[in-house]
Structures are given as C-alpha cells and as structure tokens.
Amino acid sequence: MDARRRPAVPAWNRPGSLVLACLLSYGVAHLVVMDIARLPGPATGEATALGQIMALALLPVLIVLGFGAHARHVGLFVVGGCGLAAALVGAVLS
Amino acid sequence: MTFPVALAACLAAFLCHALLHGRRYRLPTPPPGLRPVAYLLRMAAPLGALAGAVANHGVTGALLWFAAASLAGLGAGLLLATRQY
Amino acid sequence: MRETLRTRMGWLHAWTGFVGGLVMVCVFVTGSLSVFDTEITRWMQPEVRVAPGTPLTPAALDVAARMIHEGETHGIPAFLALPSPRSPTLKVLHYDGREFTGPQLDPQTGVIIPARQTAGGEFFFRFHYTLCMQGPAGILAVDIPAIGLLVAIGSGLVIHIRALLPDIVLLRLSATRLRAWLDAHLLTGVLFLPFMVMITYTGVLVHVDRLLPAIPVTSLWSQGRPVSRSTAIRPPHVAPSPVFQPLPPLAPLLAAARAPLGGREAGFILFSPDHLSIFASDASGPFLTRDHADFHLPDGALLATAATSGSIARSVQLLHGLHYARFAATGLRWLYLVSGLCATAVIASGLVLFGMKRRRDRGHTVAFRIGEGLTMTTLVGLPASLCALLWASRLLPATLPGRDGTEITVFFTVWGLCALHALTCAVTGRGLRAWRTQLAMSAVLAGGLLPLDGLTAPAALHAAPAIHAAVDGMGLGAASLALYVLSHLRDRAA
Numbered sequence: 001m002d003a004r005r006r007p008a009v010p011a012w013n014r015p016g017s018l019v020l021a022c023l024l025s026y027g028v029a030h031l032v033v034m035d036i037a038r039l040p041g042p043a044t045g046e047a048t049a050l051g052q053i054m055a056l057a058l059l060p061v062l063i064v065l066g067f068g069a070h071a072r073h074v075g076l077f078v079v080g081g082c083g084l085a086a087a088l089v090g091a092v093l094s
Numbered sequence: 095m096t097f098p099v100a101l102a103a104c105l106a107a108f109l110c111h112a113l114l115h116g117r118r119y120r121l122p123t124p125p126p127g128l129r130p131v132a133y134l135l136r137m138a139a140p141l142g143a144l145a146g147a148v149a150n151h152g153v154t155g156a157l158l159w160f161a162a163a164s165l166a167g168l169g170a171g172l173l174l175a176t177r178q179y
Numbered sequence: 180m181r182e183t184l185r186t187r188m189g190w191l192h193a194w195t196g197f198v199g200g201l202v203m204v205c206v207f208v209t210g211s212l213s214v215f216d217t218e219i220t221r222w223m224q225p226e227v228r229v230a231p232g233t234p235l236t237p238a239a240l241d242v243a244a245r246m247i248h249e250g251e252t253h254g255i256p257a258f259l260a261l262p263s264p265r266s267p268t269l270k271v272l273h274y275d276g277r278e279f280t281g282p283q284l285d286p287q288t289g290v291i292i293p294a295r296q297t298a299g300g301e302f303f304f305r306f307h308y309t310l311c312m313q314g315p316a317g318i319l320a321v322d323i324p325a326i327g328l329l330v331a332i333g334s335g336l337v338i339h340i341r342a343l344l345p346d347i348v349l350l351r352l353s354a355t356r357l358r359a360w361l362d363a364h365l366l367t368g369v370l371f372l373p374f375m376v377m378i379t380y381t382g383v384l385v386h387v388d389r390l391l392p393a394i395p396v397t398s399l400w401s402q403g404r405p406v407s408r409s410t411a412i413r414p415p416h417v418a419p420s421p422v423f424q425p426l427p428p429l430a431p432l433l434a435a436a437r438a439p440l441g442g443r444e445a446g447f448i449l450f451s452p453d454h455l456s457i458f459a460s461d462a463s464g465p466f467l468t469r470d471h472a473d474f475h476l477p478d479g480a481l482l483a484t485a486a487t488s489g490s491i492a493r494s495v496q497l498l499h500g501l502h503y504a505r506f507a508a509t510g511l512r513w514l515y516l517v518s519g520l521c522a523t524a525v526i527a528s529g530l531v532l533f534g535m536k537r538r539r540d541r542g543h544t545v546a547f548r549i550g551e552g553l554t555m556t557t558l559v560g561l562p563a564s565l566c567a568l569l570w571a572s573r574l575l576p577a578t579l580p581g582r583d584g585t586e587i588t589v590f591f592t593v594w595g596l597c598a599l600h601a602l603t604c605a606v607t608g609r610g611l612r613a614w615r616t617q618l619a620m621s622a623v624l625a626g627g628l629l630p631l632d633g634l635t636a637p638a639a640l641h642a643a644p645a646i647h648a649a650v651d652g653m654g655l656g657a658a659s660l661a662l663y664v665l666s667h668l669r670d671r672a673a
C-alpha cells in the first residue's frame with residue numbers, strides 16, 4: 001500500500017506499543033532460554049549458556065520487529081506467535 | 095605489521111569506493127579503464143588483509159582488522175571531507 | 180502524521196538512543212578507560228615504582244604465604260594476585276564488601292610497598308558495569324540501557340540501510356550544521372558498528388544470568404519476598420570454623436602448575452582450608468578461562484586439574500574474553516580504547532542531534548531543557564568529574580584514612596554539582612552559558628593533569644614514563660577537545 005494512502009495513526013500509541021513489544025519480546029527470549037536449557041544433549045549449564053547467547057541476540061531483533069511492523073500490528077502478532085511456539089516447545093520438552 | 099597493512103588496504107578500498115561513487119563524493123569520474131581496477135581493489139584489498147590477519151594472529155588478527163577497517167574509514171572520510179575546502 | 184516504517188523506526192531510534200544513550204555514554208567512557216585500569220591505578224599510586232619484569236622470588240612468595248595464612252587464621256580469607264607485565268607487584272587481596280583490597284609487595288624482596296589507598300582504575304571498571312550501585316540493581320541499570328542501545332542500533336540500521344554502503348565514508352562538513360552532525364554520527368556509527376555491537380552484546384552477556392535467568396518467571400518474584408517471621412527469628416546455623424593447613428613454599432608449586440595448565444602463566448592463587456588452586460592468567464589467550472591446578476595442603480601434592488572443554492563453554496569464554504580484552508597486547512588495548520571512545524562519540528553525537536532536531540519546536544519547554552541539562556551532565560560533567568577523581572588521588576593526604584572512599588565522594592560531588600549547574604542553567608534558559616562554563620572547567624581539570632603529575636610525583640614520572648605520558652597525554656587531548664568545542668560555541672554566541 002502506498003504510504004500516502006495509509007490511514008493516520010495517532011502518535012500517542014507509540015510508547016504503549018513499544019512497552020508491549022518489549023514485554024512480549026522479553027517473554028519470548030526468556031522462553032527460549034528455558035526451552036534450550038531443557039534440551040536433551042548438552043549438560044544443563046552449557047545448554048543454559050547456549051540459550052542465553054541465542055536469546056540475548058534475539059531480544060533486540062524481536063523488539064525492533066514487534067514495534068516496527070505496525071501495519072495491523074503484524075510485528076506484535078509475529079512476536080506473540082514466536083512466544084506461543086516457544087511455549088509449546090517448552091510444554092513438549094518438560 | 096598486520097595492523098599497518100590492514101589499515102593501508104582498507105584505506106585504499108575506501109578511497110576506491112569513493113572514486114566509484116564519484117558524484118556522491120564530488121570526485122571526478124574515473125576513466126573507464128580504471129573502474130575495473132578500483133572494483134577489484136575495493137574487494138580484494140580488505141579481504142586479502144583479513145585473510146592474512148586471521149591466518150597469522152587468529153582472533154587477535156580479526157580484531158586488528160576490524161579496528162583497522164574502522165579507522166581507515168574514518169581517515170578516508172576526513173580526507174575526502176577536508177578535500178572539499 | 181502518517182506512520183511509515185521509517186518514521187516509526189526514527190522515533191524508536193531517537194528515544195531509545197536518547198534514554199539509553201545518557202547511561203551508555205557513562206558506561207562507554209569508563210569502559211574504554213577500564214582497558215587500562217591497571218595502568219591508571221599505577222598512575223594513582225606514584226609510590227609503586229617497581230620496574231616491569233622484576234623477577235618474582237621464592238622469598239617474596241613466602242612472605243605473601245605467611246600473610247595469607249595469618250589472615251586466614253583471623254577469619255580474613257585472601258588470595259594472591261601474581262605479578263604480570265602490566266602490574267609488576269605481588270598483591271595479597273581480600274574482598275571488603277565493595278572491592279578487592281590489600282597490600283602490595285615487592286616481587287623481589289617481599290617488602291610491603293607503602294602505597295596510598297586509592298579507588299584506582301578499579302573504580303572505572305566497577306562504575307562501568309554497575310554505575311557504583313550495590314547488588315543486581317546496578318548491573319540491570321547498565322544492562323537494560325545496553326539492550327536499548329542494541330535496539331537503537333537495529334532501528335538505525337533499518338532507517339539508513341539504503342545509504343549504508345554508498346555513503347559509508349561520506350562526511351559533509353561544509354553543509355548545514357545539522358547535516359554535518361548527522362554525517363559525523365553516521366560515519367562513526369557505521370564504521371564502528373561491528374565494535375559497538377560486539378562490545379555491547381558481550382558486555383550484557385557477562386551478566387546475562389541477571390537479565391535472562393534460566394528459572395521460571397514466576398519464581399523471580401518469589402525470590403525477593405521478605406523473610407517470614409518464623410524463619411527470621413530462627414538462629415543462624417553456625418558452621419564450625421575450618422582449620423587452615425600451613426602453606427608449603429609456593430615457588431615450586433607455581434613451577435609444577437605450568438605443565439597441567441598447558442604451559443600458561445599463572446595469574447592468581449586461591450586458598451582453601453585443605454588445598455590451594457593456581458589459576459591460569461587471563462592474559463594467556465582470548466578465552467577467559469578459569470582453568471586451574473589444585474594442590475593438597477600442607478604437602479603440596481597435585482590433586483587435580485580443571486580445564487574447560489566443550490564448544491559451548493569455549494564459546495562463552497571467547498565472548499567474555501573479547502569483552503574484557505585481558506589477553507590483548509598494548510597495541511590492541513589502544514585500539515580498544517580508541518574504538519570505545521569513537522563509539523562514545525557516536526552516542527554523544529546522537530544525543531546532540533536529538534536536541535538539535537527538537538530545539539526549534541520545543542526548545543522553550545521544561546522537558547526539553549531538562550533533557551539538555553542531562554545531556555550536558557553526561558557529556559561534559561562526567562569527564563570533568565573523572566578528572567576531579569584523578570586530582571583527588573594526588574591532592575588528598577596520602578595517609579588519610581578511608582582515602583579511596585573520599586576520592587569516590589569527590590567524584591560524585593563534582594558530578595552532582597555539574598548536574599545541578601547544568602539543570603539550573605538549562606531550565607532558566609542559560610544552557611549555552613552552562614555548556615561554556617563546564618567545558619572550560621573540564622579543559623582546566625584535564626589539561627592540569629600534566630603539571631599536577633609533574634609537581635606531585637616527579638620520581639614516578641621517571642620510574643614509569645610511558646604510563647604517565649599516556650595518562651597526562653590523554654588529559655591534554657581531552658582539554659584540547661574541550662577548548663575546540665568551546666571556541667565553536669563562542670563563535671556561535673558571537
């Protein structure tokens with residue numbers, strides 16, 4: 001869609017949207033750590049470290065994605081979807 | 095020796111880059127024969143320096159190369175900026 | 180206002196960059212200086228004049244061992260930091276609840292060097308990752324803005340992606356002031372992007388357990404609950420005090436530890452009641468390991484060797500090693516310092532741009548003026564206070580009790596006064612005057628380090644000329660920069 005024809009969105013929803021993106025992204029990153037820590041294979045400490053390395057790299061990307069893709073809140077839905085997938089994986093692993 | 099070589103290679107690459115984007119950097123257009131050389135130098139010089147640095151010094155070499163590339167870019171930028179005065 | 184990806188990313192970049200940047204400037208400045216923390220400590224302790232490379236003798240090790248055993252019997256567990264090319268003294272250190280402190284010994288004779296108590300370069304290091312706040316709050320106060328910086332970098336990349344490569348060395352100093360500042364921000368930002376991402380990411384990773392613990396979120400809150408009355412009144416379990424075995428001569432153990440540590444130099448020795456552990460030096464490679472050889476007490480027989488293997492553990496060690504840069508030779512350390520200062524310049528130019536873009540429309544509002552005051556406090560007040568700390572280390576009486584704490588008080592007092600001055604002037608519409616006053620003060624404090632050094636410790640200047648030249652030269656560099664900016668501000672005012 002052409003940018004000029006997009007409906008105007010009030011600027012006040014930006015801070016709210018950022019807070020939501022941060023909270024959702026943090027939740028997903030935390031679930032990633034928990035999931036990888038539960039993976040069979042490496043020792044728990046090593047798996048946790050791997051999870052933290054990955055989750056930390058993911059966290060800023062998720063925040064930018066969740067906040068940036070604003071059309072119909074696609075970004076927030078994508079981040080939420082990632083969280084749902086991570087929660088399901090966690091349920092399967094536990 | 096790794097750092098000066100990487101610095102020189104990256105500086106040459108950045109200056110070639112500026113030459114290839116002559117209009118942006120307000121530089122004269124390079125003659126047609128020089129363009130392939132500039133393209134080659136822009137790609138090969140930093141990559142060659144990186145390969146040499148990593149082969150000789152491993153992780154330290156990679157760090158030296160990144161620092162050299164950053165400082166060479168800064169030097170090239172300042173050189174091109176002061177040229178305008 | 181129409182919402183596009185670019186405008187939205189612009190808003191995200193501006194606000195996360197501004198809020199996070201105020202903290203990250205402090206973190207990057209002190210972090211860059213921490214690369215030379217040992218050398219700064221030596222500048223702040225002019226009494227220590229041991230030449231680098233002075234050999235460590237068994238006699239000195241025996242003196243240190245006696246001091247440690249004596250401390251243990253009095254309930255003060257200590258460890259021994261061995262001499263290195265950067266720090267040539269032998270240190271018997273214990274943790275006093277805030278930092279590692281203790282006497283320094285001559286590595287040849289074992290005689291205690293009467294060095295003044297000082298906050299030292301250790302202060303820069305501690306401030307860098309905790310802002311001098313106690314407990315996990317300090318670490319989170321740095322880590323959360325660091326994540327904000329990574330978000331700002333990501334959003335900045337999205338905004339600038341099309342021009343990223345073509346404009347990589349574009350700097351138009353002759354354009355308008357805003358354009359020139361933006362070009363400078365982009366030039367340094369893009370060129371030092373790999374360093375900024377690496378150092379920020381690895382920095383947060385060092386304390387990632389605080390930010391992303393591998394425990395369910397629900398238990399995070401239950402951990403912090405107050406202790407119930409029934410458990411609070413229970414008398415604490417008193418463990419029987421351990422019996423510390425006498426220490427054998429340490430020199431043969433250091434020689435014996437070389438082989439199990441793979442030929443690496445020893446860095447420090449930890450002591451337990453029935454064994455001691457000799458750890459590999461952090462300077463021995465880019466992997467920040469805690470590999471050690473354990474020896475039984477009191478006979479000194481080799482018990483075990485702990486060496487980390489496994490690709491994940493090695494990766495973590497490498498990431499930590501890249502951040503701490505303890506393996507780096509002097510040349511690479513200087514590159515870390517310069518890169519750190521350039522990264523600081525990226526954030527600082529971003530803070531200035533944030534103000535410049537909003538000055539015309541919102542320059543009259545209190546919120547804008549508070550923002551300007553905070554920017555001033557960070558960009559000019561912090562360097563001035565850091566210089567004040569160095570001045571205090573030389574001007575306070577060498578025998579003053581609690582001297583290191585007084586130095587830190589001086590630092591925070593000067594910074595607090597700078598903040599008060601900046602905020603008062605900015606809110607009352609005299610922001611430009613405050614910039615000029617604080618820049619002049621910074622120039623005097625930084626430029627005065629050389630005469631101060633020459634007048635208060637001429638002998639130390641001869642003993643370690645490179646260290647003193649570097650610190651005093653950095654002071655002169657900072658003073659020159661402050662004077663250059665000051666002259667531009669005067670032109671603007673005129």
